[in-house]
Amino acid sequence: SQTIHQWPATLVQPVGSPLSLECTVEGTSNPNLYWYRQAAGRGLQLLFYSVGIGQISSEVPQNLSASRPQDRQFILSSKKLLLSDSGFYLCASTGWGNSPLHFGNGTRLTVT
Amino acid sequence: AQTVTQSQPEMSVQEAETVTLSCTYDTSESDYYLFWYKQPPSRQMILVIRQEAYKQQNATENRFSVNFQKAAKSFSLKISDSQLGDAAMYFCAYRSAGSGGSNYKLTFGKGTLLTVNP
Numbered sequence: 001s002q003t004i005h006q007w008p009a010t011l012v013q014p015v016g017s018p019l020s021l022e023c024t025v026e027g028t029s030n031p032n033l034y035w036y037r038q039a040a041g042r043g044l045q046l047l048f049y050s051v052g053i054g055q056i057s058s059e060v061p062q063n064l065s066a067s068r069p070q071d072r073q074f075i076l077s078s079k080k081l082l083l084s085d086s087g088f089y090l091c092a093s094t095g096w097g098n099s100p101l102h103f104g105n106g107t108r109l110t111v112t
Numbered sequence: 113a114q115t116v117t118q119s120q121p122e123m124s125v126q127e128a129e130t131v132t133l134s135c136t137y138d139t140s141e142s143d144y145y146l147f148w149y150k151q152p153p154s155r156q157m158i159l160v161i162r163q164e165a166y167k168q169q170n171a172t173e174n175r176f177s178v179n180f181q182k183a184a185k186s187f188s189l190k191i192s193d194s195q196l197g198d199a200a201m202y203f204c205a206y207r208s209a210g211s212g213g214s215n216y217k218l219t220f221g222k223g224t225l226l227t228v229n230p
Contacts, residue, residue: 032216038155043203043222059217088155094216100147101205101218103157 006104023091118221135204
């Protein structure tokens with residue numbers, strides 16, 4: 001089964017600073033990868049997904065970007081963080097067919 | 113675009129009792145998958161149960177079962193013999209059955225916070 005490693009678990013960053021969140025997947029090859037954000041007390045909003053190396057699709061316009069430099073590595077970045085970027089970020093992975101989405105443990109980002 | 117609605121922001125149940133969480137969805141597709149995920153205070157997302165739309169039989173996983181009404185676009189979760197460990201946020205989610213990476217993304221409802229009282 002898939003294992004998703006996501007780090008760091010908690011991050012506090014000042015406004016205007018850069019961001020890099022990393023996610024790696026074990027136990028599968030050529031996964032579909034996703035970044036979701038969960039605001040406090042809210043549901044999950046899909047930010048980006050990737051079906052292969054270098055292939056990134058953005059779901060919502062925002063201050064963030066994503067990259068997939070390797071098959072099982074997915075990175076969420078920002079050049080300058082905004083207060084509104086605070087939230088809980090979840091990386092997820094799925095294979096093909098009806099396989100479910102597997103999630104990492106998430107990163108709690110606080111922008112001060 | 114598909115939408116998922118969970119009309120109950122919060123629910124509570126007594127330990128050992130049964131509770132049903134509601135979910136409705138809107139789609140023009142005929143084939144898709146539906147999921148219930150549980151998010152405890154640790155915030156780890158845990159798959160509870162899934163249903164393929166082409167199957168008429170309702171899915172069951174131990175104390176968790178669903179009532180899938182395709183025509184009504186309804187997908188409720190029943191938790192029997194509720195336990196304290198069931199306390200969590202529960203999310204209903206939809207996924208298209210089409211091929212291609214964009215079809216594998218999940219659309220989530222806003223969640224129902226379940227409290228289990230001892």
